[in-house]
Amino acid sequence: MEKESYSRRSFLNKLWVALGVVAFAEVVAVAISFFKPQKAEPAADELDAIVIAGAVDSFEPGTVSAFVQGKFYLARLDDGGFLAMSRNCTHLSCSVPWISKENKFICPCHSSEFDIKGEVINPPAPRALDLYPVAIENNILSVDTSKPRRRSVFEPNQVVYVKKT
Ligand code: FES
Incomplete structure (x- = not known):
C-alpha cells in the first residue's frame, strides 16, 4: 500500500515537472515571437x-x-x-x-x-x-x-x- 502511494506521488511529481517544462517552453516561444523582427508588409x-x-x-x-x-x-x-x-x-x-x-x-x-x-x-x-x-x-x-x-x-x-x- 505504501509502495503504491509512493509510486502515485512519484508519478504526480513527474507530471507536474513535465507540465512545468511545457508551460516554460510556451512562455519562451511567445517571448521569442514577440521580440523577433517582423517582416514589413505593405499596409x-x-x-x-x-x-x-x-x-x-x-x-x-x-x-x-x-x-x-x-x-x-x-x-x-x-x-x-x-x-x-x-x-x-x-x-x-x-x-x-x-x-x-x-x-x-x-x-x-x-x-x-x-x-x-x-x-x-x-x-x-x-x-x-x-x-x-x-x-x-x-x-x-x-x-x-x-x-x-x-x-x-x-x-x-x-x-x-x-x-x-
Ligand atoms: S482654375 Fe481651377 S480651381 Fe480655379
Whole structure:
C-alpha cells in the first residue's frame, strides 16, 4: 500500500515537472515571437494606392486616359513617354476634365488650362498638375497614387519611358 502511494506521488511529481517544462517552453516561444523582427508588409491602403493601368501598347501616343480609381490621368506623349497626373486643379482643386478635341485640360471653375504634360497654358492655376510616380515592369504600367508630387513646371525628366533592353 505504501509502495503504491509512493509510486502515485512519484508519478504526480513527474507530471507536474513535465507540465512545468511545457508551460516554460510556451512562455519562451511567445517571448521569442514577440521580440523577433517582423517582416514589413505593405499596409492595405498602400496596396490600394497602386493602380495597374494596363499594358504599354494599350495607350496610343498623344492620348490621355482617365482613371476613376486613383483619380488621375495617364498621358502618353507623342514620343511614347508617360506622365500620370492628378485631376485636381492647382488653383483651388476643382476636378479638371481632359477636353480631347481641344487637346488640353480645362478647369470648369476659373478656366485654367493645362497642356497634355499638365503644364499651365492659361492661369490662374499657379503651377503644373501634380504628378504620380509611374513604373513600367514587363510592359505593364502601374501608378502609385499614394505619393502625389508637386511641381512648378513640366520638365523632361518627369516623363517615364519603357526601358530599352
Ligand atoms: S480651381 Fe481651377 S482654375 Fe480655379
